[in-house]
Amino acid sequence: MEMVLDWRSVGSLIATVMVFRTAMRDFIPPEAEQWLRRLLARLAAAFRAPTATILIDEADGASSGATNDLYDAAQLYLGSRCLAAAPAVRLYKPRQSERAVASLPDSHTADDTFQGVRVKWTSTARPVERGAGHNPYNVFGSRGGGAGGDHRSLELQFPRQHRDFVHDTYIPHTFSHPSTFDTLAVDPALREEIRADLLRFAARREHYARVGRAWKRGYLLHGPPGTGKTSLVAAIANLLEFDVYDLELTTVPTNSHLRRLLVSTTPKSVVVVEDIDCSLDLSDRKKNSGGADEDNAQLAMLSPAAAAAMAAIGRESISLSGVLNFVDGLWSSCVGERLMIFTTNHPERLDPALLRPGRMDRKIELGYCTPAALRVLAKNYLGVGEDPEDEPDAVVDGLMAEAEGLLAADVRITPADIGEVFMGCDGAGASAALRKLVGELRGRRDAPAADTVQSGALTEEKME
Numbered sequence: 001m002e003m004v005l006d007w008r009s010v011g012s013l014i015a016t017v018m019v020f021r022t023a024m025r026d027f028i029p030p031e032a033e034q035w036l037r038r039l040l041a042r043l044a045a046a047f048r049a050p051t052a053t054i055l056i057d058e059a060d061g062a063s064s065g066a067t068n069d070l071y072d073a074a075q076l077y078l079g080s081r082c083l084a085a086a087p088a089v090r091l092y093k094p095r096q097s098e099r100a101v102a103s104l105p106d107s108h109t110a111d112d113t114f115q116g117v118r119v120k121w122t123s124t125a126r127p128v129e130r131g132a133g134h135n136p137y138n139v140f141g142s143r144g145g146g147a148g149g150d151h152r153s154l155e156l157q158f159p160r161q162h163r164d165f166v167h168d169t170y171i172p173h174t175f176s177h178p179s180t181f182d183t184l185a186v187d188p189a190l191r192e193e194i195r196a197d198l199l200r201f202a203a204r205r206e207h208y209a210r211v212g213r214a215w216k217r218g219y220l221l222h223g224p225p226g227t228g229k230t231s232l233v234a235a236i237a238n239l240l241e242f243d244v245y246d247l248e249l250t251t252v253p254t255n256s257h258l259r260r261l262l263v264s265t266t267p268k269s270v271v272v273v274e275d276i277d278c279s280l281d282l283s284d285r286k287k288n289s290g291g292a293d294e295d296n297a298q299l300a301m302l303s304p305a306a307a308a309a310m311a312a313i314g315r316e317s318i319s320l321s322g323v324l325n326f327v328d329g330l331w332s333s334c335v336g337e338r339l340m341i342f343t344t345n346h347p348e349r350l351d352p353a354l355l356r357p358g359r360m361d362r363k364i365e366l367g368y369c370t371p372a373a374l375r376v377l378a379k380n381y382l383g384v385g386e387d388p389e390d391e392p393d394a395v396v397d398g399l400m401a402e403a404e405g406l407l408a409a410d411v412r413i414t415p416a417d418i419g420e421v422f423m424g425c426d427g428a429g430a431s432a433a434l435r436k437l438v439g440e441l442r443g444r445r446d447a448p449a450a451d452t453v454q455s456g457a458l459t460e461e462k463m464e
């Protein structure tokens with residue numbers, strides 16, 4: 001039997017509801033009415049799947065106010081995955097990056113579906129309360145948590161029955177950096193050596209305790225931009241399952257602030273100072289000795305109290321040797337394993353104090369792409385050589401051989417540039433991408449670069 005809902009039946013339905021409501025008001029006491037309402041609300045909730053919520057704050061307000069890397073990782077994930085469907089997107093361009101990064105604007109939501117499970121992300125912002133726990137020198141990470149005086153959070157909501165899936169699968173998928181030792185385009189022998197060194201370090205708690213040394217290791221990564229310094233840091237963190245603290249030294253005013261920040265790092269952490277040559281005025285000690293008269297003249301113009309305060313700040317202000325002496329002493333008071341990694345494009349500008357044995361255990365140069373590194377990139381991006389059972393492809397093999405020959409003949413290209421070439425040919429097939437690369441390499445061979453940086457494999461110089 002077909003049911004037709006015409007205007008007349010709608011009218012009588014509304015009239016019935018009105019009569020029922022009036023009857024409820026007239027005959028049911030207010031307490032019973034409230035009880036009925038609560039019962040109805042509970043019934044409605046029972047039909048809705050209960051949700052669970054995970055809150056990710058932008059800054060760790062409880063201790064140092066350090067930026068929460070999970071927040072950044074979640075925003076990056078949202079930017080790349082589900083913001084296409086979001087009603088609004090915020091764009092910002094981090095310093096030293098060529099690309100704009102998308103994130104979820106405050107008070108907006110974005111839906112995501114992963115392996116059939118639907119989740120909802122909401123961004124919130126509330127003004128920061130100045131007071132206990134607030135750290136004005138918040139230098140871990142790029143934006144220094146709570147940018148613009150707001151405390152930002154991301155709320156992840158999902159049906160409670162999928163709690164295990166979200167914890168064990170979705171969150172690790174969201175927060176993991178894709179770089180691992182296997183995806184690193186470096187000389188395989190050296191890659192294995194670094195991996196073994198790290199695993200040995202992580203397993204030698206007793207050894208460090210026995211010889212009375214702090215459980216720490218220092219790496220210096222250097223090489224031209226786009227050769228994989230940041231990727232190696234991410235691969236190390238993924239391998240050891242360490243947290244990464246990205247230390248922005250330029251915003252640390254004094255050694256005391258640095259001390260507070262380093263004390264706030266947890267065991268199993270990698271403290272990274274990127275572009276150390278840009279972070280501090282490395283010639284400051286010489287300059288200070290030459291400019292002392294000028295400084296004194298300026299201090300003389302201030303009131304005695306202000307001059308004393310300024311002089312104290314000057315003595316305390318951060319310098320490379322100060323940082324290093326300080327960090328050396330500090331490590332001995334830290335319990336638990338920590339890695340300190342400095343990166344630079346200009347190792348020649350560094351103070352020898354930084355490279356002193358015992359401070360930097362390894363100095364690793366990441367160079368231009370080598371034939372072995374190209375094979376890793378071709379496998380990652382194009383699937384070339386992924387399955388040994390695959391039928392050989394004469395065109396692909398010929399192009400690989402030519403590209404490898406050009407790299408072996410010292411044609412310089414960074415792994416990042418090769419990645420861009422391959423990404424630009426996404427979907428066009430391995431032979432089209434390799435043909436484009438060979439064209440690019442031939443072009444570079446015929447118009448040699450003017451720079452003088454040593455070409456070659458990822459090379460390493462041991463400091464111990």
Ligand SMILES: Nc1ncnc2c1ncn2[C@@H]1O[C@H](COP(=O)(O)OP(=O)(O)OP(=O)(O)O)[C@@H](O)[C@H]1O
Pocket residue numbers: 183184185186223224225226227228229230231232345366415416417419
């Ligand atoms: N050795 C490498 N192995 C795999 N991928 C690489 C490598 N080097 C660069 N890439 C790719 O290029 C991009 C940029 O690399 P990365 O940021 O690690 O370089 P970098 O040396 O830290 O550069 P910069 O000095 O500008 O910070 C990465 O996202 C990665 O995809």
